[in-house]
Amino acid sequence: MSFTVAIIGRPNVGKSTLFNRLVGKRLALVDDTPGVTRDRREALARLGPFKFRIIDTAGLEEGKGDSLSARMWRQTEKAIEEADFSLFMIDARAGVTPLDRHFADILRKGNHPLLLLANKAEGRAGEQGLYEAYELGLGDPIPVSAEHGEGLAELIEGFDRMIFDLNLDSGEGEDDEVTSKSVDIVGEVTEEQESESEVDSGLPLQMAIVGRPNVGKSTLVNRLLGEDRQITGPEAGLTRDTIGITFDYQGREIRMFDTAGLRRKSRIQDKLEKLSVADTIRALNFAEVVVLMVDVTQPFERQDLNIASLIVQEGRALVIALNKYDLIENRQEVMKDIQYKLEHTLPQVKGIPLVPLSALTGRHVDKLMPAVFEAYRQWNRRISTAKLNKWLAATTEYHPAPSVKGKRIKLRYMTQVKTRPPTFAIFCNRPADVATSYQRYLINELRWDFDLPGVPIRLLLRGGDNPFAKKS
Known part of the structure; x- marks a missing residue:
């Protein structure tokens, strides 16, 4: 520039x-x-x-x-x-x-x-x-x-x-490519880039910070940046539109989005707030890791769970920051309550990382970015086809898919079709008859056996035999 x-x-x-x-x-x-x-x-x-x-x-x-x-x-x-x-x-x-x-x-x-x-x-x-x-x-x-x-x-x-x-440089003749430092939101990554090697490829990690109004999102942004970059205060709803900021964290370029607070739809009447919410949802579409910020001095509400569910539906890696953790006395009880609600409301993403911190004082804020990097790494995980098919044979032998009308369901072949989030395809003889409960079982076993905590996992069922058998 x-x-x-x-x-x-x-x-x-x-x-x-x-x-x-x-x-x-x-x-x-x-x-x-x-x-x-x-x-x-x-x-x-x-x-x-x-x-x-x-x-x-x-x-x-x-x-x-x-x-x-x-x-x-x-x-x-x-x-x-x-x-x-x-x-x-x-x-x-x-x-x-x-x-x-x-x-x-x-x-x-x-x-x-x-x-x-x-x-x-x-x-x-x-x-x-x-x-x-x-x-x-x-x-x-x-x-x-x-x-x-x-x-x-x-x-x-x-x-x-x-x-x-x-006597300024006019910028004439510079390359037309727009770098990540120069734009507020950059496009999604192409499939050719979707590999585990991309984790350290030098591309900026795109991170959004979301949550209900007045939970301390902008305070956390300022703490991570080490300056008063965002306006903060006791007033709810200070941040109205999504602000993208690029900074360096231990040699890694981060593109961070500070977003407006998300309230329940029934409480949103103002036109401007509707625009702010739409801007926040747009930021989720471009983020790779989303930090959901929760004020632990307030009850863990359904709106927090709704936001977490939205992040999972969008297929983003999720980290939950428990802000103002230093102000509560019954810390173990609060942590157990949040874990219980997450496991029962979002069973499809067991193991979401929880980071207790204080954005105002800076206590334990240094633990947030390592959790973000780990979530990003898991989000980019790729598992070899050989390991997946060995796992599929052992898992279905231990617990076969339930038969439908006396007809056996055969799961023949499995492969990972993409990352970001990890997405797997299983080829079988009767894909429409595989029970939803059995699909959840496969996802949970996959998450446990391959150590994939907290990231969304997509499972696609396809008809037919091994599509690569003739080629091999």
Whole structure:
């Protein structure tokens, strides 16, 4: 990345809309509700010939002490410090507001390079606001429409001037490939990459942190990063959209997604919360390992189990982080209760790793990532066909499949067809008649005999003989 640009401005002026347009995909949530963005989000962007890192920030609002608006402003200040220059946006249709003037004064005194953008300037409705923008003393405003893509040619000219004045590398001629560090969510891995050797292939491990609202997800993210990267506080629902952050852990690149809290569907009425939940579900689709965070000072609720079940259905490796474990006295009882509920609600994934920790104090947080790496390794496990068929013969001899209407079911051949999660195919004479209970038995025996705790296992039943017999 050649240079970094931050988008700043008061709430609801269109910062996230411009961010999505420059990135070329819908990464940031966009809604008419002011203050949707609270944490800063970054990605690789492109404007004409320029390639750069762009940071979307929270709306500029005044706040004192440890108020939410003050915490949001501190995050924006960090983004401004990281950026080579900023795009200060106003709403041309609303005109220049006192809040615009207030923060323009702050930015002007800070002597930070910036371009002034008058957004929503399409049509005649934004003309008055465009003329008012000259009063801010931040140079000539550039009229744009982030929603409709108008004014981008003028914005390119503004970038050209800024790059020349600051002597920045424009990024022209760089490879078009987007690295994992540059995007918020990267695509799923192809089948050709699905092998155990991929565990140490150098590709970033993609990890999502999910859970109910206010269980400490963002606090854990900050603890792992060693900085106040995400806004935290006692208020529930501070994180509204999924934020992707890349960091290095003991030489391994990690792509971590901090997500919005998941409540029960019956409690979700607000449109913005529905968008946040959809964004979290999308993060699950791209994650490889999911850390389900639970507040152990609260009862282990059905919603926690529902989230765990959703992760298993998506076929992701699962690790459960038991946060605030240092605040409870009856630790053994709490641990036994959680294990009991998991075993009876999710019997298909016995052995889910549980990591007691305190995100606030950092106690035992160092045990989380080793558990994540182990879950990832198991998720990528591949077992040889020879071992599987030897196991199948011994298992069916000990406990044959129940006959149906006096007709015997013969399990003839077994192979692993994919990893991520481990998926196995068994060829038999009557696949439709194999009882669900017997399939569960096979999965449980497979998990026990090949040491596959906590990861989803897929079992496919196929008709016919050994498909490779003629080839061999």
